[in-house]
Amino acid sequence: MSLVRTMYAIMASRKPVLLSDGRTGVITRVDTSFPQEETTVEVWVKAADGPGLAKVNAKSIVDWFLPGCSLAHNHYNDPNAVLGAPDARRTGGNPIPTFTGMMSLGQGGWVVVDMGHTIVDGRGADVRVYQTVSGEPVTLYAADSPLGPFRLVQLMRPCGIPTRGVFSNHCDFDLAKSAIPSARYFRVEDGEIYPCLAGDTVTEGADIDSIESLRP
Numbered sequence: 001m002s003l004v005r006t007m008y009a010i011m012a013s014r015k016p017v018l019l020s021d022g023r024t025g026v027i028t029r030v031d032t033s034f035p036q037e038e039t040t041v042e043v044w045v046k047a048a049d050g051p052g053l054a055k056v057n058a059k060s061i062v063d064w065f066l067p068g069c070s071l072a073h074n075h076y077n078d079p080n081a082v083l084g085a086p087d088a089r090r091t092g093g094n095p096i097p098t099f100t101g102m103m104s105l106g107q108g109g110w111v112v113v114d115m116g117h118t119i120v121d122g123r124g125a126d127v128r129v130y131q132t133v134s135g136e137p138v139t140l141y142a143a144d145s146p147l148g149p150f151r152l153v154q155l156m157r158p159c160g161i162p163t164r165g166v167f168s169n170h171c172d173f174d175l176a177k178s179a180i181p182s183a184r185y186f187r188v189e190d191g192e193i194y195p196c197l198a199g200d201t202v203t204e205g206a207d208i209d210s211i212e213s214l215r216p
Contacts, residue, residue: 087209089101107195
């Protein structure tokens with residue numbers, strides 16, 4: 001607990017801290033979860049495109065579902081691939097490309113993630129989903145509990161905005177559009193609804209790389 005007390009002391013002093021990527025910022029929040037004793041520190045940083053919070057990505061998988069047909073066809077079925085910072089990339093393949101670092105959701109499949117802390121609605125977008133391969137639509141639900149109830153944030157949002165410095169495209173979601181004040185758990189659901197029985201692709205459905213909080 002001495003490290004946690006140190007983090008609180010630094011936060012109270014408003015002294016700048018140096019992050020591992022070379023950026024500096026000010027600690028704005030320290031959260032510790034029990035019994036896991038995991039501590040999350042949020043840091044307000046200044047970047048070339050303006051100030052903002054150091055980004056936080058999904059910490060753990062709560063639940064997931066892929067139709068049996070999609071499990072049989074798809075090559076990218078590991079839900080743990082959506083955790084952490086966006087890291088999907090193409091590894092080769094000709095004429096069929098191969099990838100790493102993503103989960104293909106199949107026809108109507110989904111994955112539920114725990115962000116590790118509650119995301120409070122702020123001005124503009126609150127959550128970013130990184131989606132690989134092309135721009136398949138994504139549906140997002142949010143909840144305060146891992147068991148739900150999950151409320152719809154946005155249905156079948158196209159997810160193909162190019163991301164600077166990242167292989168995957170992305171799409172952003174605003175909790176305010178569905179009057180959701182805050183959430184910690186998010187269900188990312190395939191919005192492409194590509195017919196699995198067609199069996200002509202190994203990346204059926206939205207291909208999820210990462211889920212990222214844009215808020216404290």
